[in-house]
Amino acid sequence: MYESASRLPRIVWLLVTARAFNRLGAFSMSFLTVLVSSEFDAGTATAGLVAAAFGLATIPSRLIGGRLADQIGRRSTIVLGLSGCALTQLGIAASGSLAAVTAWAILLGLAYELYEPPSQAMIADAVPSKLRVRAYSLLNAAMAVGGMGAGLLAAGLGRWDLRWLFVADAVTCAVCAVVVRAVLPADLPAQPPVTACATASAGSPWRDRALLAMLAFGTAYALVHMQVIMSLPLSLEQRGLRPADAGLLFTTAAVTALAAQPLLRLRRVAALSAPAALATGCLLLAAGLVGYAMAPDLPAYALATVVCGLGDLLIMGRVLAVVADLAPNGTTGRYLAVYGISWGIATVAAPALGTQILERAGVETLWAGMAGVCLALAALLAVRRTTGRRTAGLRPTGGSTQVMTGPAPAPAPARAAQSSPTEQ
Template sequence: MFSRFWSQTAGGLPRVFWTLWSAILVNRIGAFGMLFLPLYLSAGRGLSLTAAGLVTAGYGIGGAGGSLIGGVLADSWGRRATMVTANGIAAALMLALAFAQPLWLIAGLTLFIGIFHSMPGPATVAAIIDIVPEESRSRAFNLQFWAFNLGMAIASALAGVIAEVGFFFLFALDAATTAITAYVLFRHVPETLMLRQGRPSRPWATRPWPARPIGSRPHPASGQVKRSTTPGGLGTALTDPIFMVFVGLTFIAAILNSQTSILQLAMNADGLSPAAYGIVAAVPGLLIVLGQLFVPRLIQGRLKGRVLALSLAVSGIGYFTLTFADVFGAYLMAAAIWTIGSMIAAPPNAEVIAELAPARLRARYQAVFFLTFPAAGFVAPAVGGWSLEHLGDVHWVLIGVLGLAAAAGHLLASRPRERRVARLLAAPAALPTSATV
């Protein structure tokens, strides 16, 4: 029975997808450093909650720039080159952070780590869209989200124990797994963009592949490949109103998900240990690992806007319950609630981006979408540290209200977006290959 379920869920996906999946898993298992950075700054370096939040916010500032840079590079330089380079540099920076002592150096390294941690995101998703057939993308995105959270669950459980030994090991092990990720991508993942010279890159040289590059089509008269030069770039994504409304609502969802950086400060104030926070942080990943593969069946055939609205409402309620949390069990219960919300949002989020993005600007649209997460990574700790310090539990009330407001926004925005997608599906496919920044 399980084998049949797994075959229906994961069967038929390309081998390169599973290599990307494995790289994501390895990278997330070692994602120790940034997970415990606020606690390191407050408990290990003696900074106030506000100051710790501001330094951590530098990671979000860097990530915002990194997402845009990564999207442009992935569409012009290549998916593989962007992923390998960014992970390699991130590993070196993380190792430097393990040895850093001056606060100004820690702040600077945090900023640059944010840049290079965020660069591979748009390239990874664009690569998955490149190689996975449209009818299988929902399964692929669901499995990608599953791998991400499986790795985070393992990392969270291990990180709490490692932090008890010493924060140095968190950063050093993070650097090691990031370097391994870069190596796996370099050795085993081809360039899926395949625009250079109209042929696949070396890793696929001995495997069957279309003779023409992705994004080109034969001229109807001559049968020769003809490339479109229709202009487009980041400005196209940033001035797309329906897409930007979706991005704005995703930013609010990211604000909710980024509350984990504040959660550890709240738990520390309640006298709970780093190991206790590690367990609570591992709960979302554990629940996602156990239940995420069943989500596509639960939401199949339902309007994406309604699913996303339900997701934000449930997440908001989960964070609202932290208003009353002061013991370990209460934090565990709240984490379980908001995790259910994030689980049902993952497949429709990815599908909406794939539907709205023109083929030639696939990574750029992903870059703007990914911008929401580092931006939230800046806003959440920068404002949240102050809010928790001065407003106390009212902070969690405000977060709950924010989630419910965004849920209403998805209901209002759903119908125009669905009409747009229907028009795109009805129109002849345009497959240009060149774009401007």
């Protein structure tokens, strides 16, 4: 019934615990626009621009984090990112002007995503390919569970003083940095990228077509996911329900992410190819979003949220495992960082798109449109799985498809057997 094997390494559990604790304090950014508008008498549009500036800064943050992870080491980059977040959060809390809070928000964005590529790359280093889906899914579940506690802390501290939200977040980042420095293994010397077939593009993420296909998929998926996070409260309000009830739905999603983890060990689920797993996840997401479009009351929203959570379960861990498998030796951090900028793009685009659709076309159109995006992704995966066969004379090496001009080299280690949903 269950996939045989194997316990996840200790380092995975350490990273999962640290991520959950760090996420416990990561509630302040949801209140940045409120702080800007209430403390500095800025309009809603100005507050939105400050939040957008933060979101834009997270895009280079991912790329910097990936490069540093491969150059100075995983643990060092994680500690640097957490320390930078702690410092800049304190700067926001102490800001006395709109210009100051904007500058600190941009600096926070530049530090905010440094954590992600090295933590994901550390899992790829420690976990064999067949267990990576489980490990990454557990990491995402830890973030969801930490987010549940974050909402409760935010509700308490936010009633007192919004600035204390940023102070509390800074404290959790600083404590997490100290713990990570103490318990995670020391960084190993950087590995040079693999070269093969005299290609100039070995180890270059931006020249890897399989990775760029994953980036396109990830951006569309992240746009849908962020739309749920940012537009669900407004959607509830337009339906005559309380916007605060979105917190209950987010808690439902977190519980689903945690409770459904054993499903990933079922033999039938574990045996799914990457395209099949991702397409199934997209279909479940589409069903849940149609539920949002039709939901008349909160229980119906909760049921739709559970269905969406099952779709996320199949997608989030799998897609990170695919990207990690694509990366040549010594470039895992950069590959994961390039894929990760999909979330930065979605963070900037989702609120603008969602508010415009809600204002002009209504709740049904918003969620039906997002369901349509998911159906299109599922169809594309199905088509590419059927027609996207490898061309004779081409060989995938570390995720990059390269022309073979001489005798075939010895087979590479079985690191990228699951190369990409678009190549299977």
